[in-house]
Amino acid sequence: xxxxxxxxxxxxxxxxxMTRFLKTLLIMLTVCFVLIGIVFVPAxxxxxxxxxxxxxxxxxxxxxxxxxxxxxxxxxxxxMAKSKRKRAAVYDVNRMDILAPINSHRLDSYKNRGTKxxxxxxxxxxxxxxxxxxxxxxxxKVILEPSAEMVxxxxxxAPRKVFTD
Numbered sequence: 738x739x740x741x742x743x744x745x746x747x748x749x750x751x752x753x754x755m756t757r758f759l760k761t762l763l764i765m766l767t768v769c770f771v772l773i774g775i776v777f778v779p780a781x782x783x784x785x786x787x788x789x790x791x792x793x794x795x796x797x798x799x800x801x802x803x804x805x806x807x808x809x810x811x812x813x814x815x816x817m818a819k820s821k822r823k824r825a826a827v828y829d830v831n832r833m834d835i836l837a838p839i840n841s842h843r844l845d846s847y848k849n850r851g852t853k854x855x856x857x858x859x860x861x862x863x864x865x866x867x868x869x870x871x872x873x874x875x876x877x878k879v880i881l882e883p884s885a886e887m888v889x890x891x892x893x894x895a896p897r898k899v900f901t902d
Contacts, residue, residue: 742893746804746884747816756798763791780815796821802857806887809894811871813857813881825857828857830894832873839868839880847872859881 770784796817802825805812809830815823837843839862847870858868858880869888871879882893892899 740810741808742806742890744804744806744880744890746887747803748802748857748859748882750800750802751862752798752800753847756794760791760794760798762891763787763794767791796864802882804857804881804887805882806890810850811891815857826855826877826879828871828877828897830891833898834872834875835900836869836871836888836891836895838902839867840866841868841900842868842901843900844870844872846882847878850876850878852876852878854878856880867896883898 767784767787770780770787774781774784800819801816801819803814803816803822805814811830813825813827813830815825817823835843835847855878859882862868867882869881871881871885873879888899888901894899
């Protein structure tokens with residue numbers, strides 16, 4: 738008997754102030770240099786450069802993370818500006834040490850470790866905080882914001898490793 742559980746969850750990342758400011762500044766500079774370029778042609782080269790910068794700032798200002806849980810594997814994709822998708826990470830639930838709410842006391846022994854933390858959440862610590870921390874292989878910390886359905890699906894596979902406090 739093959740039991741495959743499929744759960745999908747989409748989380749929009751809140752853009753930082755600096756990203757929004759940079760995007761707005763580059764758009765305004767592009768418009769200004771296009772207008773100056775009408776009279777002074779070399780300004781069009783600067784307008785092209787600022788336009789390219791505005792494009793990349795726009796792509797990085799609108800980011801969503803898509804979590805996909807399928808058959809004991811969590812796949813995280815980064816969706817930029819709802820048009821470009823990039824695989825961010827893949828985690829095996831069998832290699833997971835713990836999945837618990839980010840403020841859980843169960844994570845105390847993992848918090849002081851000097852390991853790299855990957856944040857695939859919205860970046861907002863709301864009330865109540867919906868973010869979870871997953872620790873894999875004792876040295877990989879991942880911050881997620883899964884739906885209750887996804888947490889329940891992972892808990893069905895690894896009941897002693899998943900906590901909802």
